Amino acid sequence: MGANDVVTMRIERAAGGVVVRQKGGVREVLLIDDAYGKVSFPKGHLEPGESWEQAALREVHEETGVVARIVGDVGRVEYRIERDGEPVRKQVRLYLMVAEDGSEPVHQAEEVNGAYFLRWEEAIRLHEERGYANWQFALDKAEALLDWREARLDEAWRALESDAPWDELLAAWRAAEARAFKLVEACRQELANVFPQLQLPQPRRLSLPRDVGADAVRSAVESTLLRPEASEVDVENLCLEAMRGDLPMVCVSPRHVPTAKRVLAGSGVRVCTVIGFPHGTQTAHAMRQEALEAVAMGADEIDMVGPIGALAEGDVWTYAHAVRAVVEAASAALRPVPVKVILETSALAADGVVKGALVSVACGAGFVKTSTGFHKAGARPADVALMALAVAGVARVKASGGIRTPRAAMHLLRFGADRLGTSSALKLLEDA
Structure with a gap:
């Protein structure tokens, strides 16, 4: 279709x-x-x-x-x-x-x-x-x-916050692990049946939790400022902090991309921006135009909010159409720009998280991301794990929303996150 x-x-x-x-x-x-x-x-x-x-x-x-x-x-x-x-x-x-x-x-x-x-x-x-x-x-x-x-996994596993005690998280994962793999495979078979045109990634076995080194948090952090009231001065200060802290990336709103590029020029700190943010209610064409403008302004990566309502309603076709539009726009540039798709996991059932990740990667996204930070909950280990199982070996996972402590950051990395979006980057690293 x-x-x-x-x-x-x-x-x-x-x-x-x-x-x-x-x-x-x-x-x-x-x-x-x-x-x-x-x-x-x-x-x-x-x-x-x-x-x-x-x-x-x-x-x-x-x-x-x-x-x-x-x-x-x-x-x-x-x-x-x-x-x-x-x-x-x-x-x-x-x-x-x-x-x-x-x-x-x-x-x-x-x-x-x-x-x-x-x-x-x-x-x-x-x-x-x-x-x-x-x-x-x-x-x-x-x-x-x-x-x-x-097994009451929504209550016993998905509801656990990222800064919960490690023993509690690990015990919950051990109880959930086999059922999580089963759910991912069932969602894969569902998509293969209802959307055969979709080129799903080949399944790869992933072992969780992962061993993570002490320096992993610093290399994973994207220092983020997406508050609608953020000023130019706020953005400049965010960039200066990122340079002082030797952080790999900042994430700012589209209108602040030129400012971030100017302040960070020559530093090696990259600039990410967001489109369709924070609700994913724009048309696919509008998101494509946003992506083209973001690339033209020099954005190094794009975080797009997929049409959350479509995914919640099971409409994977509309979801795929939007993701493809953005990925194609970002890939057509002389300097192709990676796309991360924000699922807004707290708005979805567990199988919706899995299907959103599978569809996004099948449409060319390089990352799937948990949250905007504007919905009722942020990144949780269970959702990160489900996303990691779905995209294992093909794409990566960004956790974002509510990551404020070193313990939370390490837990999310161990359960499959590769990047961490946080508005508390320096505090998180100083407290580590």
């Missing part, structure tokens, strides 16, 4: 669920026999005024009689159909749901030929034989999400 299709085509949306329950200690999943002789999951069109989630819950209940609640997002498929002689962009989302009671399904005879719960392994076999090809990833993805949820 091309960029013009993504922007201009008529859209139809449908939503439903992969509904699971435990019966006699055995995991079961709800399937339907649809009107076309296929085995599928209950789903249907969004009604005017409904959210994705409301439509998904309603359709599950209408088609099967099952009352459920949403606990995760299995994924989204898109394809082109013809309707009334017009091309239509069909969007379908499936949510992971848990049945609210033990009642048996009663199918809607007008639309569904049958509805039933099957044991997990039996459901996988039947779905492989008679299911739709574009949803073949769904049960593997659902299983990875269920394993993650049942």
Whole structure:
């Protein structure tokens, strides 16, 4: 599906669920026999005024009689159909749901030929034989999400701050490690299925935590000043501090790039800037123009905010379109400029973090970055680890947001960060 299709085509949306329950200690999943002789999951069109989630819950209940609640997002498929002689962009989302009671399904005879719960392994076999090809990833993805949820890893692992005690972080990682690898692989298979045009990086095994030397923090730091009220004098002082502290890079807003380049001329300290910042709500074309201007002003690296809302909604196509636009603009210059893609991890579920990293790298980004520093949370070890597992051996990871202590910095480096964006660079190094 091309960029013009993504922007201009008529859209139809449908939503439903992969509904699971435990019966006699055995995991079961709800399937339907649809009107076309296929085995599928209950789903249907969004009604005017409904959210994705409301439509998904309603359709599950209408088609099967099952009352459920949403606990995760299995994924989204898109394809082109013809309707009334017009091309239509069909969007379908499936949510992971848990049945609210033990009642048996009663199918809607007008639309569904049958509805039933099957044991997990039996459901996988039947779905492989008679299911739709574009949803073949769904049960593997659902299983990875269920394993993650049942281990309470959002609370026990993702919620841990970067300056938590090392023993606590390490114990949480050991409990999460196998499930993290499983989630990354499930997301990889999902993208390979729904977005086959994407050239995903070859998976490489990464061992975490890493051994990190005492001098690693200094070489990783990007001294950052992105406050909207920052003055020219503030930027000049940031640059002078970076030179005194022998720091490798500063990161400033686009309008301050010329100032930073002037002050830092001949020092070896590089200048990074941001585009689409801080919300990622610009169009891909606008971000491309921002990138071209940043390169023309002399920026050595670009940190772009991807369209966060698209990624949160499972729209990896729109996300990829924006990242490609910026990477192509930055790469077309006489002096190609590396691009880091800011995911805004605190706005995403764990699988959204993984998919954002995979899509960004597949579109040519040299780094993936955790945070803008303007959302509800900054860099956390769990998100850094998931990103590092996703891009291992192909791209690097920048952690940013809330990094104020040497301990936090070292923890993030050990869990896979290669760069650290911080507004407390000198204090962080002085306290080390």
